[in-house]
Amino acid sequence: MSDTPDSAVRTYTEQHRTAFLDDLAAWLRIPSVSAQPVHDGDVRRSAEWLSAKLGETGFPVTEIWETPGAPAVFAHWPSDDPDAPTVLVYGHHDVQPAAREDGWDTEPFEPVIRDGRMYGRGAADDKGQVFFHTLGVRAHLATTGRTAPAVNLKLLIEGEEESGSPNFRALVEERADRLAADAVIVSDTGMWDESTPTVCTGMRGLAECEIELYGPEQDIHSGSFGGAVPNPATAVARLVAALHDADGRVAIPGFYDGVAELTDTERALFAELPFDEATWLRTAKSRAASGETGYSTLERVWARPTAEVNGIGGGYQGAGSKTIIPSSALVKISFRLVAGQEPDRIQQVVRAWAEAQVPAGVGHRITFSPATRPCLTPLDHPALQAVARAMGRAFGRKILFTREGGSGPAADLQDVLGAPVLFLGISVPSDGWHAPNEKVELDLLFKGVETTAHLWGELAAALR
Ligand SMILES: [Zn+2]
Numbered sequence: 409m410s411d412t413p414d415s416a417v418r419t420y421t422e423q424h425r426t427a428f429l430d431d432l433a434a435w436l437r438i439p440s441v442s443a444q445p446v447h448d449g450d451v452r453r454s455a456e457w458l459s460a461k462l463g464e465t466g467f468p469v470t471e472i473w474e475t476p477g478a479p480a481v482f483a484h485w486p487s488d489d490p491d492a493p494t495v496l497v498y499g500h501h502d503v504q505p506a507a508r509e510d511g512w513d514t515e516p517f518e519p520v521i522r523d524g525r526m527y528g529r530g531a532a533d534d535k536g537q538v539f540f541h542t543l544g545v546r547a548h549l550a551t552t553g554r555t556a557p558a559v560n561l562k563l564l565i566e567g568e569e570e571s572g573s574p575n576f577r578a579l580v581e582e583r584a585d586r587l588a589a590d591a592v593i594v595s596d597t598g599m600w601d602e603s604t605p606t607v608c609t610g611m612r613g614l615a616e617c618e619i620e621l622y623g624p625e626q627d628i629h630s631g632s633f634g635g636a637v638p639n640p641a642t643a644v645a646r647l648v649a650a651l652h653d654a655d656g657r658v659a660i661p662g663f664y665d666g667v668a669e670l671t672d673t674e675r676a677l678f679a680e681l682p683f684d685e686a687t688w689l690r691t692a693k694s695r696a697a698s699g700e701t702g703y704s705t706l707e708r709v710w711a712r713p714t715a716e717v718n719g720i721g722g723g724y725q726g727a728g729s730k731t732i733i734p735s736s737a738l739v740k741i742s743f744r745l746v747a748g749q750e751p752d753r754i755q756q757v758v759r760a761w762a763e764a765q766v767p768a769g770v771g772h773r774i775t776f777s778p779a780t781r782p783c784l785t786p787l788d789h790p791a792l793q794a795v796a797r798a799m800g801r802a803f804g805r806k807i808l809f810t811r812e813g814g815s816g817p818a819a820d821l822q823d824v825l826g827a828p829v830l831f832l833g834i835s836v837p838s839d840g841w842h843a844p845n846e847k848v849e850l851d852l853l854f855k856g857v858e859t860t861a862h863l864w865g866e867l868a869a870a871l872r
Pocket of ligand 1: 569
């Protein structure tokens with residue numbers, strides 16, 4: 409083997425493979441489910457575990473940061489180069505709920521390695537992708553002879569991402585001086601597929617609402633009263649039917665105001681990706697693609713805003729029949745937002761639209777969950793190019809660009825810290841985020857280690 413920096417990183421990574429995987433498995437055994445109060449203690453235990461592990465890794469500063477909800481972990485490893493730029497890595501240590509009976513082949517919080525993959529809740533989203541930074545920074549030091557990273561390296565690993573990060577923005581505002589950075593690396597996304605490494609340039613935002621409609625004060629007899637009073641379940645169905653037009657566009661007035669349209673360059677770059685709709689549909693576990701007319705599937709998922717019904721209900725849903733007019737009915741709707749859409753404004757137009765749909769004699773209650781803003785970094789930004797170079801050295805391939813259809817609190821970091829946000833992820837669509845049998849591909853996990861081993865030198869040069 410030739411002794412290039414890249415092969416030295418690979419060798420170092422391979423030498424530490426077993427210990428790294430044992431540590432990751434130990435972390436995955438902590439069921440840090442932020443959405444379920446019964447796991448509050450586990451979320452705290454997860455933060456403490458990570459903080460201790462980052463200390464072992466060599467970070468001179470590791471702290472648990474309390475919030476009104478779940479704790480976050482902060483770590484700082486200053487560079488010994490006085491001119492070094494500062495980079496903040498963002499990730500989360502909480503996970504989605506998971507239970508064996510949801511369809512898992514093995515216990516979700518008993519990680520197992522099978523066929524070159526580690527299965528377990530959080531393996532990809534996001535513990536695996538946080539954890540590759542520990543071995544990555546060790547490989548960076550070991551192969552460059554440094555005693556401190558080439559950048560001032562900070563980590564902020566929050567504990568409420570899977571619950572919508574309700575306290576994250578306040579935490580970042582409160583600690584903005586400690587978090588100050590020249591660039592933010594978000595380590596909570598994925599790449600195109602196992603053989604097509606990509607860098608993500610942005611994420612969609614998210615606004616969520618619940619609309620509950622009220623009819624009679626209680627369920628009433630459909631024979632005695634049916635046909636003569638308004639039915640809230642029918643009203644909810646009409647509201648849902650009015651959500652999209654025949655072209656699959658969201659029919660809420662003002663919804664598309666300010667939307668950043670795709671450029672021809674971005675559309676051409678997306679089209680370079682080896683997209684196969686049949687394969688994609690298998691990952692989507694769906695029978696057909698559908699959506700807004702005039703856009704490809706990738707464009708729909710990455711660069712177009714959406715409205716999706718997440719749940720709908722009301723009235724009798726037990727066995728057999730029950731002849732009633734239900735007292736109430738509800739629908740839960742989520743909106744994915746793209747650059748140019750402000751959640752506050754979206755909530756206003758959704759509320760105005762929904763209220764206009766409610767028929768006379770029907771009461772309503774519309775509630776919004778905390779929203780997440782969209783985020784986008786230009787393709788030609790030097791820091792984005794540095795990420796692509798680091799990834800190219802790890803993978804030995806040309807790096808293409810994608811976006812992420814999901815949402816995260818990255819835009820808060822961008823707004824508060826005034827730093828560009830870059831997305832680095834090695835997860836692939838088949839990893840099963842939020843689904844049963846979540847896994848991470850071990851080969852890719854170690855490419856993540858190698859990428860971060862190269863990244864600090866590349867970013868130090870690009871941001872100087
Ligand atoms: Zn995540």
